[in-house]
Amino acid sequence: MRTARVIGGGPAGLMAAEVLARAGVAITVHERMPSPGRKFLLAGHGGLNLTHSEDRDRFVTRYGASTDRIAPMVEGFGPDDLREWAADLGEPTFVGTSGRVFPQALRATPLFRAWLTRLAELGVQIERRTTWTGWAGNGSLLITDEDGETREVSSDVTVFALGGASWPHLGADGTWVGQFAERGIDVTPLEAANVGVRVAWSEVFANRFAGTPLKNVSVTVAGGEPRRGEIMLTASGVEGGLIYARGASIRAALATTGRCVLEVDLRPELSLEDVARRLGKRRPKDSASNWLRRAIGLDPASAGLLREASGGTLPHDAAAIAALIKAVPIEVTGTMPIDRAISTAGGIAWSEVDEHLMLRRLPGTFVAGEMLDWEAPTGGYLLQASFSMGVVAAQGALAWLADDAAKGSLSP
Ligand SMILES: Cc1cc2nc3c(=O)[nH]c(=O)nc-3n(C[C@H](O)[C@H](O)[C@H](O)COP(=O)(O)OP(=O)(O)OC[C@H]3O[C@@H](n4cnc5c(N)ncnc54)[C@H](O)[C@@H]3O)c2cc1C
Secondary structure (H helix, E strand, O other), X not given: OOEEEEEOOOHHHHHHHHHHHHOOOEEEEEOOOOOOOHHHHHHHHHXXXXXXXXXXXXXXXXXXXXXXXXXXXXXXXXXXXXXXXXXXXOOOEEEOOOOEEEEOOOOOHHHHHHHHHHHHHOOOEEXXXXXXXXXXXXXXXXXXXXXXXXXXEOOOEEEEOOOOOOOHHHOOOOOHHHHHHHOOOOEEEEEEEOOOEEOOOOHHHHHXXXXXXXXXXXXXXXXXXXXXXXXXXXXXXXXXXXXXXOHHHHHHHHHHHOOEEEEEEOOOOOOHHHHHHHHOOOOOOOOHHHHHHHHHOOOHHHHHHHHHHOOOOOOOOHHHHHHHHHOEEEEEOEEOOHHHOOEEEEEEOHHHEOOOOEEOOOOOEEEOHHHEOOOOOOOOHHHHHHHHHHHHHXXXXXXXXXXXXXXXXXXX
């Protein structure tokens, strides 16, 4: 019987294990934590957005610079396949109003429990609290148990699915980068993705408005296209899907010019002229807040943001304040740390793997999931790609096993 080891028990690794086990390969999964799938289960706290229902052409553009590499994988095992897989495990899915796809239970636990049962039935062995710690001189894998004992293990093929470096206490902490780099494998530095940004708010503003959303605004980053949605003010900055989706542009602006300014349009549905015209009718006794609320419906947090951006005192002139409302500048001082990020940018360079996700420098060794160099916004694209890559790596491993068996280089 052919053997495989999967290192990392997240969505990518366990999907690879399922595909390999179905093909009759004996699988051992090594998971460093006391239980697998911890990040997947945490994702379930937010409703578990498994994938997205938008059409294929739009879907694949979400992978930005990695679209060409990821598109064929999402074609091989796509949103419909993932939904069918979940339904097969007893957890049918539904499409939310935003087009995002969730399990009906809106939780990850029932789905994950059913999956572990299926994997056990397929004979997949999950060795918990066992950490891959590198390669021995002869190329076999070094596995360290919780007592610190290290043993050498080997198998016909290996799939690494070690994840990125966000929320490290859930298991994926990016320590693999050094071990892979030592083998000459090119790894793009890991960075926080889908993460909030830091802004040096005044204490008064932070105390009053942290936790307040600004709804129906439009945000422009570094001269790009404006995007409409909601942002959340936090004690030390801003977060939310709109910010996450522009993460790559924000990081690029910070890296190249050392600064990044977000421009927030607080009334995107009104033109500058309309805003100025409405503000022209101020009653003599109106406070600034009342004036802004009455004239254009600005809430206290938006009015506070205007004050914050103009050094504490609002301009009196309607034209000047209208211009500010249409483009409030927010100076970003950095991104929040990777340990609070939803996902990780950077990872093993695409040039290091073939179309089956096999490492060119280590034939018979495959990689999948967030440990590769790609990123995507929230919306189900992260889990979809992780699952799709698990399938691709496993199919690649099967093809490689079949090829090697044909050449007679593997033991029967
Ligand atoms: C709060 C939060 C919410 C999220 N919500 C969503 C969502 O709704 N939709 C979505 O699409 N995505 C979501 N994501 C992202 C998604 O969870 C990840 O993209 C996905 O889990 C990546 O899968 P993976 O298998 O590549 O890595 P991981 O899930 O990180 O799994 C890697 C596994 O490898 C193990 N491991 C690491 N190193 C070793 C080692 N040396 N030896 C043995 N085992 C090791 C880890 O313990 C871990 O179990 C969310 C993420 C977070 C943090």
